[in-house]
Amino acid sequence: xxxxxxxxxxxxxxxxxxxxxxxxxxxxxxxxxxxxxxxxxxxxxxxxxxxxxxxxxxxxxxxxxxxxxxxxxxxxxxxxxxxxxxxxxxxxxxxxxxxxxxx
Amino acid sequence: xxxxxxxxxxxxxxxxxxxxxxxxxxxxxxxxxxxxxxxxxxxxxxxxxxxxxxxxxxxxxxxxxxxxxxxxxxxxxxxxxxxxxxxxxxxxxxxxxxxxxxxxxxxxxxxxxxxxxxxxxxxxxxxxxxxxxxxxxxxxxxxxxxxxxxxxxxxxxxxxxxxxxxxxxxxxxxxxxxxxxxxxxxxxxxxxxxxxxxxxxxxxxxxxxxxxxxxxxxxxxxxxxxxxxxxxxxxxxxxxxxxxxxxxxxxxxxxxxxxxxxxxxxxxxxxxxxxxxxxxxxxxxxxxxxxxxxxxxxxxxxxxxxxxxxxxxxxxxxxx
Numbered sequence: 001x002x003x004x005x006x007x008x009x010x011x012x013x014x015x016x017x018x019x020x021x022x023x024x025x026x027x028x029x030x031x032x033x034x035x036x037x038x039x040x041x042x043x044x045x046x047x048x049x050x051x052x053x054x055x056x057x058x059x060x061x062x063x064x065x066x067x068x069x070x071x072x073x074x075x076x077x078x079x080x081x082x083x084x085x086x087x088x089x090x091x092x093x094x095x096x097x098x099x100x101x102x103x
Numbered sequence: 104x105x106x107x108x109x110x111x112x113x114x115x116x117x118x119x120x121x122x123x124x125x126x127x128x129x130x131x132x133x134x135x136x137x138x139x140x141x142x143x144x145x146x147x148x149x150x151x152x153x154x155x156x157x158x159x160x161x162x163x164x165x166x167x168x169x170x171x172x173x174x175x176x177x178x179x180x181x182x183x184x185x186x187x188x189x190x191x192x193x194x195x196x197x198x199x200x201x202x203x204x205x206x207x208x209x210x211x212x213x214x215x216x217x218x219x220x221x222x223x224x225x226x227x228x229x230x231x232x233x234x235x236x237x238x239x240x241x242x243x244x245x246x247x248x249x250x251x252x253x254x255x256x257x258x259x260x261x262x263x264x265x266x267x268x269x270x271x272x273x274x275x276x277x278x279x280x281x282x283x284x285x286x287x288x289x290x291x292x293x294x295x296x297x298x299x300x301x302x303x304x305x306x307x308x309x310x311x312x313x314x315x316x317x318x319x320x321x322x323x324x325x326x327x328x329x330x331x332x333x334x335x336x337x338x339x340x341x342x343x344x345x346x347x348x349x350x351x352x353x354x355x356x357x358x359x360x361x362x363x364x365x366x367x368x369x370x371x372x373x374x375x376x377x378x379x380x381x382x383x384x385x386x387x388x389x390x391x392x393x394x395x396x397x398x399x400x401x402x403x404x405x406x407x408x409x410x411x412x413x414x415x416x417x418x419x420x421x422x423x
Contacts, residue, residue, distance in 0.1 A: 014384055016270075016382075016384040017384070019270075020266065020385075023266070046327060046393070050140045051138065051319075052137055052138045052140065052143045052320050053140050053143065053320060054140075054147045054316075054377060055376060055377035055378075057377075057380040057381050057383075057384055057392050057396060058392065058396070085388040085389055086384070086388050087384075
């Protein structure tokens, strides 16, 4: 099976920022993205988990999308501007996809 | 109204407080007892719907007078002034950076609706009536401190757009609380009667379950707060008393009933750990939630629940 190289962008960000990240992805015409809730974890400020929480502070979501390499910089620049002062991680990794026209 | 001691003992031995303590102990003992996030949020929506509806129905039954508008304005002014006092106290007595002080000040200017719920329940149990529109005052006091905090720390404020303001002013708790209050006001006593089996009878039991969850979360907050400095912890204990004093004085000037005075005092003494912290993550991203969240949730909330509420009710009764 033939596969094609693409870039996968993963954004772990605190939940209050989720809508802003999604808006950037929409503005950059990213063809699709997926949002997943994080259940628990540990960062430099200690461990956390979501059981029993009613507020959004302390909640973390993972948003990921796949883009063509030529679009990587366009998507990352506004994302970095948004999340650089927030709690979270942005990673970019090389992936291979089967249907390149989808991205 | 009995003595302060009787009131304190009745409060501390109520199912509501004992379930909260159970949650605290479970968290302290690192029990695996948890309430799933979705259920906790469902319980919170139920409680806000119930208290909002009952407040609105109360206004419909007894009518609204000019005191409502005065109390509303007074509540907004009070919640905008409290952050300024809190900020001054923090910058003078602690070594916290200004951005952290501003975020904490916003939490302490705003209110905790759960503390308000608990105080309402204590008043109901003691048979002390209060103005139904206090729910609307609570909602009005939630957001002005956010603006005050941003003004206090302009240099660290992230750019706020329409989305940010919409999220602040239309956050879920305000929409449910104010919406249910208006529906209760429109439908009145008949409306309340028609759904009382849902929002009146199970209220106490659901509040106990919710406070069990809050006990677990506050217990974790206490554990997380072990790195707070003594001066910051002390702030979490004396700031509610400063807020309470101003709230009590404001309520006296307005001329609220004994129950209304107790609730205004409680609102001014309480600190937000839901709506304001979420807004602070967007508006003041450099402020550390690992300080303002455990302080508000792990120190001030349990203090108000166990000691503050009976104290505020006693003072409201004694000086009426």
